[in-house]
Amino acid sequence: MVEDLRLDSLEGVGPVTTRKLSDAGVHNVMDLIVRGPVEIAEITGMEKDTAEKIVNKARQHLVDGGLIAKHFTSASEIYKHRQSIGKITTGTNCLDTLFDGGLETQALTEVYGEFGCGKTQFAHTMSVMVQKTKEEGGLEGSVLYIDTENTFRPERIVSIAQAHEMDPEKVLDNIIVARAYNSAHQTLILEEAGPVIEENNVKLIVADSAVGLFRSEYLGRGTLSNRQQKLNHFVHLLSRIAETYNCAAIATNQVMASPDVFFGDPTRPIGGNVVAHTSTYRIYFKKSGKKRIARMVDSPHHPEEEVIFALGEAGVIDPEEAEKKTKKTTKKTTTTKKAKESKVEPEVETPEVEATPETPEVETPAEPVEAEPVDTTVEAEIDDAEPVEE
Ligand SMILES: Nc1ncnc2c1ncn2[C@@H]1O[C@H](COP(=O)(O)OP(=O)(O)OP(=O)(O)O)[C@@H](O)[C@H]1O
Numbered sequence: 001m002v003e004d005l006r007l008d009s010l011e012g013v014g015p016v017t018t019r020k021l022s023d024a025g026v027h028n029v030m031d032l033i034v035r036g037p038v039e040i041a042e043i044t045g046m047e048k049d050t051a052e053k054i055v056n057k058a059r060q061h062l063v064d065g066g067l068i069a070k071h072f073t074s075a076s077e078i079y080k081h082r083q084s085i086g087k088i089t090t091g092t093n094c095l096d097t098l099f100d101g102g103l104e105t106q107a108l109t110e111v112y113g114e115f116g117c118g119k120t121q122f123a124h125t126m127s128v129m130v131q132k133t134k135e136e137g138g139l140e141g142s143v144l145y146i147d148t149e150n151t152f153r154p155e156r157i158v159s160i161a162q163a164h165e166m167d168p169e170k171v172l173d174n175i176i177v178a179r180a181y182n183s184a185h186q187t188l189i190l191e192e193a194g195p196v197i198e199e200n201n202v203k204l205i206v207a208d209s210a211v212g213l214f215r216s217e218y219l220g221r222g223t224l225s226n227r228q229q230k231l232n233h234f235v236h237l238l239s240r241i242a243e244t245y246n247c248a249a250i251a252t253n254q255v256m257a258s259p260d261v262f263f264g265d266p267t268r269p270i271g272g273n274v275v276a277h278t279s280t281y282r283i284y285f286k287k288s289g290k291k292r293i294a295r296m297v298d299s300p301h302h303p304e305e306e307v308i309f310a311l312g313e314a315g316v317i318d319p320e321e322a323e324k325k326t327k328k329t330t331k332k333t334t335t336t337k338k339a340k341e342s343k344v345e346p347e348v349e350t351p352e353v354e355a356t357p358e359t360p361e362v363e364t365p366a367e368p369v370e371a372e373p374v375d376t377t378v379e380a381e382i383d384d385a386e387p388v389e390e
C-alpha cells in the first residue's frame with residue numbers, strides 16, 4: 001500500500017504547486033487521478049503539459065504502490081485486481097441474487113424508476129448494510145450520502161439498523177450526509193470528497209438523486225447540452241472516485257414517461273444516456289401492486305433478469321417478509337376494527353384481501369399500463385395500514 005498520498009510526495013511537486021492544487025480542491029495523489037489533466041489545468045490555471053506530467057507521476061506513484069492497474073496488464077492481473085472488489089449485501093436474498101452477491105465496489109450502480117418505487121429506501125438500506133462486518137456481508141465501511149432532494153431520513157436509518165440488530169447510534173455516526181443545494185454545489189461536494197473518503201474509510205457513496213438538481217436548473221431545449229455536459233462531469237467523477245478509492249457508488253435517477261414510446265415501457269430515465277453510459281450496472285425499479293420489481297438492465301456480466309422485492313421497516317426486504325407482515329396487519333385490522341369499521345370502511349379491507357392474487361401478476365414481467373392503476377391503490381393502502389400497525 002502507498003502510505004504517502006500527499007501531493008508533495010511526488011517528485012517535482014513543491015510547496016507552490018501543492019498550494020495551487022489544494023486551493024483548487026485537489027488534496028492528494030488520488031484526487032489528481034480522479035480529476036485528470038484537462039480539469040487540473042483548468043482549475044489551477046497551470047499549463048496543460050505540466051498538469052499532464054503531474055497526473056502521470058501520480059498515476060505511476062499509485063501503480064507502484066499497487067493501488068491502481070497499469071496501462072497494459074495481462075488478463076490474469078486484471079482478474080487478480082478484480083478480486084479486491086468488495087461486495088455489499090443488500091440484506092435480502094432476492095436483490096443479492098440479482099446483484100450476484102451484492103453491490104460491487106469500483107463500480108457505479110444507477111438505480112432508476114418512477115417516484116415511490118424505492119430508490120431512496122434502497123440507498124438508506126445500503127448505507128446500513130455497508131457497515132456490517134465482512135462475515136455478515138458488509139465492508140465495515142462508512143458512507144458519504146449526497147442528498148439533493150432533502151429526503152435523507154435518519155429515522156429510517158435507525159429502523160433499518162434496528163431491524164438488522166445493529167447499534168443505531170453507531171450506524172448514524174458512520175454516515176456523512178452532504179446536503180446539496182444546487183447542481184454546482186453537488187459537484188463541488190464530490191470534487192472535495194477525496195480526503196473525507198480516505199479519512200473515514202468510506203465504502204459507499206450515494207447520490208440521491210444524481211440528476212434532479214441538474215434537471216430543475218437546466219430547463220428547456222436550449223440548455224440541454226449544457227446540462228448533459230455538467231451531468232456528465234458529475235457522473236464521471238463519481239465513477240472514477242468509486243474506482244480509485246475502491247468504493248461502491250449509487251446514483252439514483254427518476255424516470256418520466258416519454259409519450260413517443262408505443263411499444264415496451266413508456267418510461268425513460270431523466271438523466272438520459274449520460275448516466276446510463278457511465279454506470280457499470282443499471283437497475284430498474286418498478287412498482288407492481290404492493291411489491292416492487294427490480295431488473296438488472298445493463299451489466300457486463302450479469303444476465304438480464306428480474307426479481308421481486310418489497311419495502312418495509314427494514315428498508316428493502318424479501319417479498320416473503322412483506323407477506324408475513326401483511327398477514328399480521330390484516331389480522332390486526334380485522335380484529336381491532338371489526339366491530340366499528342367493517343361497515344363504514346369496507347374499501348380499506350378489500351384491497352388487503354386482494355393482496356394474495358396480486359402475486360402471479362407480479363411474476364409476469366413489466367407491463368406498465370396495467371401496473372399504474374394498481375399503484376394508486378397500494379399507496380393508499382400502505383398509508384392506511386401504517387397507523388393501524390402502531
Ligand atoms: N417505514 C416504511 N415502511 C414501509 N414502507 C415504507 C416505509 N417508508 C417508506 N416506505 C415505502 O417507500 C415508498 C417510497 O420509496 P422511496 O422514497 O424510496 O421512493 P423513491 O424511488 O426514492 O421516489 P422519488 O423518485 O420520489 O424520490 C413509499 O411509497 C412507501 O411505500
Ligand SMILES: [Mg+2]
Nearest residue numbers: 119120151208
Ligand atoms: Mg427518492
